[in-house]
Amino acid sequence: MTLALGTIADDYTGASDLANTLAKNGLRTVQTVGIPADDLPLGEVDAVVVSLKIRSVPAAEAVEKARAADRWLRARGAGHVMYKICSTFDSTDEGNIGPVLDALSADAGAAAVLVTPAFPETGRTVYQGHLFVGAVPLNESPLKDHPLNPMHDANLVRVLGRQSVSRVGLVPQALVARGADAIRARLAELAADGIGGVIADAVNEADLVALGAAALDSRVSVGASGLGLGLARGLVATGRVLRVDATASVMAGVGGLSACLAGSCSKATLEQIARAEDAMPVLRLSAEALVSGPAEAEDALEWAAARIESGPVLIASSASPAEVARLQALHGREAAGHAIEQGLATIAEGLVKRGVRRLVVAGGETSGAVVDRLGIPAFALGPEIAAGVPVLRAIGGAHGDLLMALKSGNFGGVDFFTDALGLMSK
Numbered sequence: 367m368t369l370a371l372g373t374i375a376d377d378y379t380g381a382s383d384l385a386n387t388l389a390k391n392g393l394r395t396v397q398t399v400g401i402p403a404d405d406l407p408l409g410e411v412d413a414v415v416v417s418l419k420i421r422s423v424p425a426a427e428a429v430e431k432a433r434a435a436d437r438w439l440r441a442r443g444a445g446h447v448m449y450k451i452c453s454t455f456d457s458t459d460e461g462n463i464g465p466v467l468d469a470l471s472a473d474a475g476a477a478a479v480l481v482t483p484a485f486p487e488t489g490r491t492v493y494q495g496h497l498f499v500g501a502v503p504l505n506e507s508p509l510k511d512h513p514l515n516p517m518h519d520a521n522l523v524r525v526l527g528r529q530s531v532s533r534v535g536l537v538p539q540a541l542v543a544r545g546a547d548a549i550r551a552r553l554a555e556l557a558a559d560g561i562g563g564v565i566a567d568a569v570n571e572a573d574l575v576a577l578g579a580a581a582l583d584s585r586v587s588v589g590a591s592g593l594g595l596g597l598a599r600g601l602v603a604t605g606r607v608l609r610v611d612a613t614a615s616v617m618a619g620v621g622g623l624s625a626c627l628a629g630s631c632s633k634a635t636l637e638q639i640a641r642a643e644d645a646m647p648v649l650r651l652s653a654e655a656l657v658s659g660p661a662e663a664e665d666a667l668e669w670a671a672a673r674i675e676s677g678p679v680l681i682a683s684s685a686s687p688a689e690v691a692r693l694q695a696l697h698g699r700e701a702a703g704h705a706i707e708q709g710l711a712t713i714a715e716g717l718v719k720r721g722v723r724r725l726v727v728a729g730g731e732t733s734g735a736v737v738d739r740l741g742i743p744a745f746a747l748g749p750e751i752a753a754g755v756p757v758l759r760a761i762g763g764a765h766g767d768l769l770m771a772l773k774s775g776n777f778g779g780v781d782f783f784t785d786a787l788g789l790m791s792k
């Protein structure tokens with residue numbers, strides 16, 4: 367395997383989002399969970415997305431894991447490695463975007479590394495260094511209430527500046543719109559000036575294509591799925607990759623029962639759960655009970671066992687910002703989040719033991735906990751359910767054929783759960 371592109375994602379839903387974009391744009395892509403064992407059959411691929419769970423861990427741990435993934439990808443031929451972050455720049459003043467960028471850049475001997483979370487297809491645009499979510503700046507969007515990484519500043523030059531050891535620059539949209547050569551020239555000036563990370567504006571696909579072409583000249587970039595689109599288009603346009611659609615064959619022949627789990631408290635997920643109540647039985651867990659001991663997860667499995675033979679069910683811990691804040695005040699942000707993730711992972715494991723073979727999970731950290739518990743080493747890419755969310759098919763692991771969808775909290779239309787199960791049943 368000689369990789370045309372290596373990527374490292376800071377969470378598992380983000381990884382499937384990026385893998386979806388790369389596959390849609392013609393790259394044969396596989397998503398691995400961590401660094402895969404040497405004997406895992408990944409096939410001939412153009413791009414590997416190594417999923418890590420490092421968005422909300424201490425910065426030193428994130429750096430160590432990202433560097434190990436980077437070494438693995440480079441040893442397989444990847445000349446360019448993109449670090450996939452959230453399109454809403456989820457991070458804190460301690461990191462982890464800045465520290466990982468600094469480390470990967472130093473290892474690769476790169477300078478003036480392009481950074482853009484823009485993903486216009488899902489309403490994330492960057493203008494004058496400010497991130498917009500739909501029509502509002504990041505700090506006025508639902509991300510201000512995120513349970514783990516509440517975002518209170520839309521100025522990404524400032525946000526990254528607080529996290530990175532080096533100074534941060536900007537490539538404004540007026541310059542991006544002039545194309546890849548203009549971007550290259552500006553990056554060279556910024557590098558000469560000692561700038562480390564460079565926030566790049568992008569408001570549409572043409573901006574992403576120009577940024578992708580320029581980024582491929584460097585050994586490192588940092589961004590969300592939009593930058594992935596630019597990189598993939600650049601690789602195909604320059605003939606380094608032959609465009610292929612390999613996603614259709616992934617769906618064949620998976621039977622079994624289906625279920626959905628939600629640990630995301632994002633606005634979109636809360637609306638999707640409310641809508642799912644019209645289509646399937648929905649169990650709303652007590653987050654307090656889930657944090658207090660194993661009984662809530664055991665009861666949920668009994669509830670599900672009585673229903674899943676007749677059709678899909680949805681089990682959710684998701685709650686409103688006020689309820690999340692109340693639980694966090696009692697138990698602490700990280701302890702509450704971790705305990706709930708583990709409770710949902712226990713339920714996922716129990717569901718798969720009871721014959722579930724099509725499993726939809728909402729929430730990035732939640733998906734990480736579930737996939738780890740199921741011990742899935744990698745995924746092949748199936749068709750897209752909604753922007754940023756593909757069907758995945760497990761490669762290897764103890765559970766045989768298993769289709770999954772890992773939904774980022776804010777992604778998907780209001781009918782997401784029924785849309786996902788509908789596509790996974792075809």
Ligand SMILES: Nc1ncnc2c1ncn2[C@@H]1O[C@H](COP(=O)(O)OP(=O)(O)O)[C@@H](O)[C@H]1O
Nearest residue numbers: 513630632653685703706707729730731732775
């Ligand atoms: N009722 C709740 N109260 C507090 N925290 C919760 C609750 N339900 C879920 N959580 C936690 O909130 C976090 C949601 O993050 P994540 O799964 O990444 O979702 P998203 O994709 O929306 O960011 C997880 O750590 C999860 O365990």
Ligand SMILES: O=C(O)[C@@H](O)C(=O)COP(=O)(O)O
Nearest residue numbers: 379380383452453730774775
């Ligand atoms: O880039 C994005 O928005 C997503 O791919 C993503 O990373 C979202 O994170 P979660 O909402 O925590 O899944």
